[in-house]
Amino acid sequence: MESLRMRMTTVYLAILIPYAVFAAPMGVKPKVADNIRCISNNFEDMICSWEVVDSAQIAQDSNYTLLWTVHPGSLNLCPHTKGNTCRFQQDDGIDSFKAGFIYYVIVRGTHPEHGESFSSYEMVNTYEIVKPKPVRELKTLDKGQSHLQLSWTHPENLSSNRLYSGLMYNVLLESEHGTIKEIETRQEGARVDGLIPNTLYKVSIKAKPGRGGYWSEAARITTTTS
Incomplete structure (x- = not known):
């Protein structure tokens, strides 16, 4: 069942991202974020961070946010973004941290003139990121x-x-x-x-x-x- 869910999610994300990128304006897109890393403090929350290694002005003028899902369907925006981090916390409605679930996350970079970029998606097993x-x-x-x-x-x-x-x-x-x-x-x-x-x-x-x-x-x- 888990393997089927992973395959379905992979197919969904593979379809979603090219359309989003193709629809972006022409030009140099924002630098793609990488080194996505998530940690859960005592299985009570989750904080994901990423890096953007680019000193060019386009990177400085770009905004980055994390998109997530726990099952095939629409991607959700990060509930709490601060700098290059996204936090999921307890008792936060639909965005509440879901202990025991597998998250699929992508970081999107946006620029008002140069469109969007997307990182590769990461699979995050919440059981294996606990501190x-x-x-x-x-x-x-x-x-x-x-x-x-x-x-x-x-x-x-x-x-x-x-x-x-x-x-x-x-x-x-x-x-x-x-x-x-x-x-x-x-x-x-x-x-x-x-x-x-x-x-x-x-x-x-x-x-x-x-x-x-x-x-x-x-x-x-x-x-x-x-």
Whole structure:
């Protein structure tokens, strides 16, 4: 079903864009935008950005906006444009961020005298662009001479079952002597062995989707082995 939807959307966009460009006035069209990138903060919103690498005056006088759809049909204008970014937020009517959907996005450049240009379309899987909030309630449950047992809670409003690939956690321990121990786990807790007795450790935990996405900011504590 997903494959069929992607093919239908590809055909629709392939038909739509040439007609839009063909109808534009003759002349040097605005520079085509590229490097389209989207990120979702904690699966609660989505911000897309793009670049226009052109110092010519035509680029300075052009306006760029993102067009989007989540299914074959008419393209929608970006709900909130600021500079070379477009934001989708919660509780915003038809433009509300649709977590779990695949977006198809295009950036259109317009100039009052030189018509329009269109980027290639990008497929954005919202499951794979998430940057979680930091983990919560990071603490030491048990300590020994050469180990620490740590626990934490998933980011607020983002448990593993909300993402089809779950959450991955990066656990980093840096000792007062400068040695580093690092592991990754899908559990909300970890035992870290091979540590130095009676030593202070700085502990940091980051989270990201199991597939794609971005690492969260780190949650941090300081603890010691016995």
